[in-house]
Amino acid sequence: MPAKIPATVITGFLGSGKTTMIRHMLDNANGRRIALIINEFGETGVDGGLLDGCCAPGDIIELNNGCICCTVADDFLPTMEKLLAREPRPDHIVIETSGLALPQPLVRAFAWPGIATKVTVDGVVTVVDGKAVAEGRFAENEDAVEAQREADDSLDHETPLSELFEDQIACADMIVLNKTDLLAQGEAEEVATRLLAEARPGARILKAHKGALPLDVLLGINAAAESDMDSRAAPHHDSEEEDHHDHDEFESFVLDLPEIADVPALTARLQQAIEAHDILRLKGFVAVAGKPMRxxxxxxxxxxxSYFDRPWATAPRQSRLVVIGEAGLDRSAIEAAILG
Ligand SMILES: [Zn+2]
Structure with a gap:
């Protein structure tokens, strides 16, 4: 089993300087092959040309269908799987989230079947607009952030900016306090102290100007954040917020099937089960009578x-599907629906 590919999750509001920081990273990659997943949309997205010519073709993937934490099953996981199937594999994956995304559900997705064995969250890096925060705001242009929220049909949390900010700080392994060139020395220190008090133990803060930080500082944190989620929740999630985040909780189970004879009939049953039980993802291998391929x-x-991908050869002809959905899947009803 090859080593897990490290992935760095970069959060921060629109205008905090995430993209400029990433550009700097890529320009200083020194031959390290970095693949990028970009969820930032709106005025300063990739269209702005900031990342033109930075990567090999196919190494940069834009997720434009809305907030990455709200579309994690439909968009992010299939994208990761495609990226992981490419050869040669990237040395590192960098994920730039929309500033409206809650980092926790995204990081938690790395514990999902099919992803957990191949990738690990090297670290969560939160980029903060030091000048805006020193002035009591969260972003240089809060209206632009709100406009981004309005443009996103998929967004299913109405988290206020203050709570999004708390979430981003609480989840961070490293906070990049950007635009410190616009602050007096004492001001930058004061903001840094305030942010560190809200961060998890062990989180580090770095002051930066235009995100210019050495790659070896940003990458290689080795946090395995997906296995350490308990320490990464902002305090407000303990209480009344819980209801709004039910969609963050997922579960999965494995379903063994006998060899089947009729593929279209199986597909029809799967289709019905998916629709009737809100199954988000379903994947696996099926043995078909008379077929040497799985x-x-x-x-x-x-x-x-569905497609035949390779011969079973010496592997046992065992049909097995992984079913993934939001917490509360009716397992026995799903089994009955799929087994027919
Ligand atoms: Zn979301």
Whole structure:
């Protein structure tokens, strides 16, 4: 089993300087192959040209369908799987989240089946607009951040900016206090102290100008953040917030099937089960009578793909599907629906 690919999650509001920091990282990669997943959208997205020519073709993927934490199952996980299937594998994956995304559900997704064995969250880096925070705001242009919220149909949390900010700080392994060139020395220190008091134990803070920080400082934190989620929740989630974040909790189970004879009939049953039980993802291999190849089945939401990928050869002809959904899946009803 090859070593897990480290992934760095970069959060921070629109205008905090995430993209400029990433550009600096890529320009100083020294031959390290970095793949990028970008969820920032709105006026200063990739379209702005900031990342033109930075990466090999295919190494940069934009997720433009809305907030990454709200579309984690439909968008982010299939994208990761595609990225992980490419050869040669990237040395490091950098994920720039939308400033509106809650980092916790995204990091938690790295514990999902199919991802957990291949990637680990090297660290969560939160970029903060030091000048705005020193002046009592969260972003240089809070209206632009709000406009981004309004433009996103998929957003299913109405978290206020103050709570998003707390979440980003609480989840961080490293806080980059950007735009400190615009602050007096004492001011920067004061903001840093305030942020560190809200951060998790062991989080570090770095002052930066235009995100210019050495790659070896930003990458290689080795946090394995996905296995350490308890320490990464902002305090407000303990109480009344809980209800709004039910969609962050997922569960999965494995379903063993006998060899099947009729692929279209199985697909129809899967389709019905997915629709009736809000299954988010379904994937696995199926043994088909008379076929030496195994049938790969994957579904993201209502879309089901199936194809014969390779011979079973000496592996046991065992049909097995992983079913993933929000917490509270009715396992026995799903089993009955799929087994027919
Ligand atoms: Zn979201």
């Amino acid at each position: 049938l790969t089945v994957q579904a993201a939401g209502p879309r089901i793909e």
